Amino acid sequence: MDYIIKGKSLTYFKSPPSTSNSELIDTFQDGLGDICRQKILELKTRYDTLNKLSNFHQEFIDLQDDEQDKYYLEVRKATMVDAEKSVVIFWIRYWTTLLRKAEKTYEISSNSITDRDIEEASQKPFLDVFDGELIPRGNRMVGLCSFHEERTPSFTVFVDNNHAKCFGCDWTGDPIDYIQKHYDLSFVDAVRQLL
Numbered sequence: 149m150d151y152i153i154k155g156k157s158l159t160y161f162k163s164p165p166s167t168s169n170s171e172l173i174d175t176f177q178d179g180l181g182d183i184c185r186q187k188i189l190e191l192k193t194r195y196d197t198l199n200k201l202s203n204f205h206q207e208f209i210d211l212q213d214d215e216q217d218k219y220y221l222e223v224r225k226a227t228m229v230d231a232e233k234s235v236v237i238f239w240i241r242y243w244t245t246l247l248r249k250a251e252k253t254y255e256i257s258s259n260s261i262t263d264r265d266i267e268e269a270s271q272k273p274f275l276d277v278f279d280g281e282l283i284p285r286g287n288r289m290v291g292l293c294s295f296h297e298e299r300t301p302s303f304t305v306f307v308d309n310n311h312a313k314c315f316g317c318d319w320t321g322d323p324i325d326y327i328q329k330h331y332d333l334s335f336v337d338a339v340r341q342l343l
């Protein structure tokens with residue numbers, strides 16, 4: 149009821165934007181589902197609070213209808229509670245629609261890579277993947293580690309199995325692990341980047 153105390157009108161609550169805009173989904177793709185769930189939870193809590201308030205006002209109106217001023221004030225409050233309830237319902241619908249879209253997007257993105265893609269991505273030569281210079285040393289290559297500060301190279305690529313280990317910070321992994329950590333990507337996005 150803060151807006152009543154501060155004298156704010158209901159225009160303070162803006163209507164939700166259109167959910168047909170697919171750019172919105174792309175912008176928030178990562179973590180959108182979690183945001184939606186959080187928002188729905190908050191709105192449902194608010195809705196429950198408003199429900200309690202409108203019940204209270206109804207009782208008050210029934211009991212105090214001989215006191216004109218108080219009566220009209222309570223009617224006004226009850227009207228505003230009802231108006232806010234309908235706005236809250238709008239927003240719940242909005243976030244629910246987004247949640248459905250976000251989950252669908254997530255399903256599509258996780259299904260869009262195959263075991264073969266993963267195999268292919270993991271076999272991409274470190275020479276093409278490593279962000280920096282790799283110097284051949286026998287059947288190994290060494291370079292300055294991407295994950296810690298150093299002046300002498302301890303990032304070592306084992307060419308035979310296309311795995312790497314840093315003897316400075318102990319990082320180990322294949323090209324997918326490297327891309328994931330270096331560019332802070334999800335597993336799926338790292339695989340896609342390597343294909």
Ligand SMILES: [Zn+2]
Pocket residue numbers: 293294295296303314315316317318319
């Ligand atoms: Zn390192």
